[in-house]
Amino acid sequence: MLALLRPLRILPFAEHYSLTRFCSAFVSRMRYLNMLKENDAACVSALQNGHIFLFHHLIPLLQRSDPGTFRSVALSYSEVQSVLHRSGSDGSLLKESILIGCSEQNQAQFCLDVGELDPAAVAKECKGTFIDLRKAFFLLAGAEAHLVAKAQALLRWHQINRFSGATGQLTHRNQAGSQRVCSSSSIVYYPKMSPVVIVLVSDGKRCLLGRQSSFPIGLYSALAGFCDMGETLEEAVSREVAEEVGLEVQNIIYSSSQHWPFPHSSFMLACHATVSSAHSQLNVDHLELEDARWFTEEEITCALQIKAPPKRVQPTTVWLPPKHAVAHRLIMEWRDSQQRSKGTE
Numbered sequence: 001m002l003a004l005l006r007p008l009r010i011l012p013f014a015e016h017y018s019l020t021r022f023c024s025a026f027v028s029r030m031r032y033l034n035m036l037k038e039n040d041a042a043c044v045s046a047l048q049n050g051h052i053f054l055f056h057h058l059i060p061l062l063q064r065s066d067p068g069t070f071r072s073v074a075l076s077y078s079e080v081q082s083v084l085h086r087s088g089s090d091g092s093l094l095k096e097s098i099l100i101g102c103s104e105q106n107q108a109q110f111c112l113d114v115g116e117l118d119p120a121a122v123a124k125e126c127k128g129t130f131i132d133l134r135k136a137f138f139l140l141a142g143a144e145a146h147l148v149a150k151a152q153a154l155l156r157w158h159q160i161n162r163f164s165g166a167t168g169q170l171t172h173r174n175q176a177g178s179q180r181v182c183s184s185s186s187i188v189y190y191p192k193m194s195p196v197v198i199v200l201v202s203d204g205k206r207c208l209l210g211r212q213s214s215f216p217i218g219l220y221s222a223l224a225g226f227c228d229m230g231e232t233l234e235e236a237v238s239r240e241v242a243e244e245v246g247l248e249v250q251n252i253i254y255s256s257s258q259h260w261p262f263p264h265s266s267f268m269l270a271c272h273a274t275v276s277s278a279h280s281q282l283n284v285d286h287l288e289l290e291d292a293r294w295f296t297e298e299e300i301t302c303a304l305q306i307k308a309p310p311k312r313v314q315p316t317t318v319w320l321p322p323k324h325a326v327a328h329r330l331i332m333e334w335r336d337s338q339q340r341s342k343g344t345e
């Protein structure tokens with residue numbers, strides 16, 4: 001009985017980790033993160049020993065590193081506390097931090113939007129600068145870009161889900177920020193991503209790329225589209241290609257996936273697909289796409305040389321999505337497979 005009344009002892013990562021020493025470091029980190037989502041007191045303790053990434057109205061605080069690159073700024077709890085105090089805040093804002101991950105050094109990672117403070121003062125205190133994620137995303141290293149994008153997406157989700165869509169009443173988050181609960185109905189809301197398919201269609205010798213009029217001049221990418229309710233991945237791919245360029249695809253093969261922050265969290269499911277060269281005549285829907293074209297392997301190799309976004313774009317210059325985009329990966333996979341098949345001819 002006494003044991004039941006004893007207050008819950010919160011295990012810091014080191015102890016939690018030693019309890020799960022028969023698991024790999026990765027498994028231990030995942031279990032630790034899962035425990036923090038369920039245990040508010042443990043999450044507060046992890047926050048006090050963790051790293052915090054600051055945002056201002058969803059704009060991340062970054063530091064310039066080598067010319068033309070940025071890195072994220074991981075602050076300790078006490079550093080954020082003193083930034084808040086020096087900026088005239090009492091520090092209670094810190095509890096608004098949201099859990100975003102756990103570093104390989106086993107430190108819990110959080111993000112916090114300090115939108116109510118003066119951004120210039122905070123940036124100066126932290127020797128950083130608030131930079132729009134659209135500008136900075138491609139200039140961050142891959143893992144950092146995805147962590148910052150995840151943080152921004154979670155902060156945005158919390159900002160627009162303060163009220164229940166069912167009852168109109170306030171919702172309250174758990175300490176980790178992994179869910180919100182309606183104060184009157186107990187409905188639980190979880191952060192959402194919109195599933196999007198992206199597909200690189202090949203006719204055996206060429207691949208199909210398109211561009212929307214909103215893309216930067218000269219940028220071509222794989223065809224993409226939001227999944228409709230109830231669709232499978234294959235159905236969404238077939239429908240999007242039919243709608244946008246009037247083709248019927250076959251042999252849909254899954255490649256990989258990614259979280260894409262623009263314009264709002266999408267879950268990109270990337271695939272390859274084929275059409276026969278006898279049925280490769282395009283019928284582009286110009287309401288959806290400004291242009292779509294078949295590209296040879298040589299044209300793709302040439303376009304890959306251009307580092308995006310180019311300073312001066314000739315009307316004929318074609319360039320491709322940069323390496324953080326899953327479209328880039330699809331194009332590289334296709335180019336490599338073309339080169340391999342040439343090698344075996």
Ligand SMILES: NC(=O)C1=CN([C@@H]2O[C@H](COP(=O)(O)OP(=O)(O)OC[C@H]3O[C@@H](n4cnc5c(N)ncnc54)[C@H](OP(=O)(O)O)[C@@H]3O)[C@@H](O)[C@H]2O)C=CC1
Binds near residue numbers: 324326328
């Ligand atoms: N990471 C990568 O490599 C790439 C990522 N992408 C991303 O893929 C996404 C989809 O591509 P896109 O070709 O624009 O999609 P679609 O071809 O589906 O066209 C977008 C239109 O779909 C409608 N729509 C349907 N469901 C949604 C939803 N849940 N959210 C927003 N719009 C919806 C909207 O139309 P309406 O406004 O008329 O309602 C919107 O304008 C984009 O966010 C883009 O950034 C694209 C290419 C490469």
Ligand SMILES: [Mg+2]
Binds near residue numbers: 288
């Ligand atoms: Mg589209």
